[in-house]
Amino acid sequence: DAGITQSPRHKVTETGTPVTLRCHQTENHRYMYWYRQDPGHGLRLIHYSYGVKDTDKGEVSDGYSVSRSKTEDFLLTLESATSSQTSVYFCAITTSGRDEQYFGPGTRLTVT
Amino acid sequence: QQQVKQSPQSLIVQKGGISIINCAYENTAFDYFPWYQQFPGKGPALLIAIRPDVSEKKEGRFTISFNKSAKQFSLHIMDSQPGDSATYFCAASNNFNKFYFGSGTKLNVKP
Numbered sequence: 001d002a003g004i005t006q007s008p009r010h011k012v013t014e015t016g017t018p019v020t021l022r023c024h025q026t027e028n029h030r031y032m033y034w035y036r037q038d039p040g041h042g043l044r045l046i047h048y049s050y051g052v053k054d055t056d057k058g059e060v061s062d063g064y065s066v067s068r069s070k071t072e073d074f075l076l077t078l079e080s081a082t083s084s085q086t087s088v089y090f091c092a093i094t095t096s097g098r099d100e101q102y103f104g105p106g107t108r109l110t111v112t
Numbered sequence: 113q114q115q116v117k118q119s120p121q122s123l124i125v126q127k128g129g130i131s132i133i134n135c136a137y138e139n140t141a142f143d144y145f146p147w148y149q150q151f152p153g154k155g156p157a158l159l160i161a162i163r164p165d166v167s168e169k170k171e172g173r174f175t176i177s178f179n180k181s182a183k184q185f186s187l188h189i190m191d192s193q194p195g196d197s198a199t200y201f202c203a204a205s206n207n208f209n210k211f212y213f214g215s216g217t218k219l220n221v222k223p
Contacts, residue, residue, distance in 0.1 A: 100146075
């Protein structure tokens with residue numbers, strides 16, 4: 001599992017509240033990613049990071065922000081949660097050669 | 113616009129049969145094509161991957177066939193087993209910065 005943990009694993013929140021999801025890795029990988037998974041859409045990239053304080057947008061970045069102040073932590077923030085952001089969120093890393101991508105266990109987020 | 117198109121959406125195969133899942137892409141800059149296997153409640157796991165300089169890669173019962181001119185690649189699972197029942201995703205990447213995934217294929221291997 002490349003030493004990736006995600007917290008929380010499950011969360012229920014109300015529309016309009018801010019939510020922060022955390023991804024933690026123990027193996028000092030440079031590249032980290034946040035995806036959301038929805039039925040019929042596969043995995044869609046939200047944001048990714050290529051180093052501390054270096055981030056870039058993915059396909060579905062609207063309504064999301066990220067921060068990476070330490071190599072091991074990549075945070076995903078929903079600034080004002082909406083029901084359309086109900087999803088399973090996966091964090092991932094790529095290895096040093098950037099040719100293998102490994103995923104965390106996921107966070108199931110429900111926005112009511 | 114979906115960068116990688118995957119078919120079929122679902123697949124039922126008898127034990128011992130061959131499972132075939134297809135993907136197509138448009139961006140000729142893609143240079144890495146992995147396949148992932150996902151069981152319910154788990155994150156996707158890298159299964160096998162190919163680069164466009166070869167037309168086929170085999171690992172055990174899993175084979176990727178790659179057709180660069182047609183911009184298509186496929187996963188073949190030989191001697192399919194009930195334990196192979198999972199959702200499979202193809203993906204494509206350009207220089208490993210961003211990965212684009214297909215919509216997934218739910219495989220059910222019947223005993």
